[in-house]
Amino acid sequence: MLCPNCSLKMKQTKGNYHxxxxxxxxxTLTNLTIYICVCGEKMPVISDIQGLHKTIAMAIxxxxxxxxxxxxxxxxxxxxxxAVEFSKLLSVNKVSVSRWETGKEPLGRSNDKLIRLFFIxxxxxxxxxxxxxxxxxxxxxxxxxxxxxxxxxxxxxxLKTLQPCHLH
Numbered sequence: 608m609l610c611p612n613c614s615l616k617m618k619q620t621k622g623n624y625h626x627x628x629x630x631x632x633x634x635t636l637t638n639l640t641i642y643i644c645v646c647g648e649k650m651p652v653i654s655d656i657q658g659l660h661k662t663i664a665m666a667i668x669x670x671x672x673x674x675x676x677x678x679x680x681x682x683x684x685x686x687x688x689x690a691v692e693f694s695k696l697l698s699v700n701k702v703s704v705s706r707w708e709t710g711k712e713p714l715g716r717s718n719d720k721l722i723r724l725f726f727i728x729x730x731x732x733x734x735x736x737x738x739x740x741x742x743x744x745x746x747x748x749x750x751x752x753x754x755x756x757x758x759x760x761x762x763x764x765x766l767k768t769l770q771p772c773h774l775h
Contacts, residue, residue, distance in 0.1 A: 635760050636761050
């Protein structure tokens with residue numbers, strides 16, 4: 608493979624990749640094929656971006672910390688809603704959604720849980736099956752003491768088995 612920046616041949620390797628393209632600063636893809644060039648360019652090989660994004664979204668929903676603005680935006684986009692549609696769904700002003708997503712206003716506990724539950728339900732509809740894990744302990748285990756997102760590590764060699772529709 609040739610580098611899109613300098614046209615030199617890129618070296619293929621396996622390793623970890625900080626997946627900044629997701630819009631999240633805490634996602635690392637592990638055991639991933641990456642093409643690396645001497646100029647510094649890195650190109651990950653991701654064969655199932657849709658499945659990867661669903662897996663990241665479910666990892667966010669299962670996280671033990673309050674949702675960050677980046678995570679709210681990621682989940683909203685994964686659900687496929689515009690900010691105004693999302694605000695109507697949550698019965699809040701669209702300005703509130705904007706402020707949550709930019710980190711200018713903290714997300715309340717009730718809306719944090721509602722967003723997670725809506726994502727789970729939407730995923731069940733998309734999968735045409737109930738997801739087999741307990742929601743009560745998931746929601747009870749969220750810590751509202753920190754607003755920092757936990758690291759998300761996705762082992763790419765296990766991506767198929769981690770996708771929400773395969774979690775039964």
